[in-house]
Amino acid sequence: MKKFMSFRKALAATAAIAATGVVLTGLTIGDARSQMKACCDDGAVKYSQDLWAAMAKTGLVGKSLKADKPYKGMAPHGAILETITSEVTVGSQKGKVIVKRNYGGEGVSIDSVSKDRGKFLKAVTVMFKREKGYDADNNDWFWVKYKADGSLHTNPKGMMLAGRVMKGADKGCIACHAGVKDKDYIFGKQN
Numbered sequence: 001m002k003k004f005m006s007f008r009k010a011l012a013a014t015a016a017i018a019a020t021g022v023v024l025t026g027l028t029i030g031d032a033r034s035q036m037k038a039c040c041d042d043g044a045v046k047y048s049q050d051l052w053a054a055m056a057k058t059g060l061v062g063k064s065l066k067a068d069k070p071y072k073g074m075a076p077h078g079a080i081l082e083t084i085t086s087e088v089t090v091g092s093q094k095g096k097v098i099v100k101r102n103y104g105g106e107g108v109s110i111d112s113v114s115k116d117r118g119k120f121l122k123a124v125t126v127m128f129k130r131e132k133g134y135d136a137d138n139n140d141w142f143w144v145k146y147k148a149d150g151s152l153h154t155n156p157k158g159m160m161l162a163g164r165v166m167k168g169a170d171k172g173c174i175a176c177h178a179g180v181k182d183k184d185y186i187f188g189k190q191n
């Protein structure tokens with residue numbers, strides 16, 4: 001009986017909530033949030049923000065984008081790409097960082113990107129070498145896919161792409177890059 005009452009109460013509460021648009025909006029946002037799961041390890045989202053801040057200091061990402069050489073890309077990383085290898089410090093970890101900018105959109109070309117990087121930047125995929133033991137199975141890389149503003153991209157399942165992304169799965173950053181495990185998971189040139 002008690003159970004039944006609380007069920008009734010819950011029903012009444014739901015009806016009350018449905019009657020107020022404001023709360024409903026709150027619910028919707030809450031739902032969206034619960035679908036945005038951190039991908040693979042605790043603290044990865046926060047870490048991705050610290051990494052973004054570190055990269056922004058030297059123009060690897062952010063408002064004034066340091067120029068390198070845009071080139072024609074291939075799947076899955078986009079139409080026009082630009083890859084820069086550098087070093088940044090996050091907390092006490094100084095490590096190699098490989099930043100891949102993915103450019104796209106109407107009118108995208110090597111020429112147009114060279115003139116206005118910000119306009120065509122769609123995503124920034126990054127590998128950052130973390131402290132030893134972070135992911136010993138995969139050479140301690142931190143994987144992340146940002147939007148142009150530094151927030152995180154999600155995969156179709158709503159997982160935020162930061163950290164040991166889809167470790168152990170047969171798809172995703174680690175699975176695909178493991179094809180070049182003998183080259184430290186790096187497809188391109190090693191500098």
Ligand code: HEC
Pocket residue numbers: 073074075076077081083098099100125126127143144145161165171172173174176177185186187188189
């Ligand atoms: C299906 C395979 C595949 C998946 C999945 C994939 N990549 Fe890549 N990635 C590549 C290939 C191929 C290249 C080299 C060619 C190029 O420049 O696009 C590359 C290049 C890179 C580079 C430049 C360093 C290098 O290896 O040359 C970074 C950084 C990178 N990927 C990050 C990521 C991140 C982060 C994810 C997950 C969000 C991801 N990649 C998912 C295939 C993949």
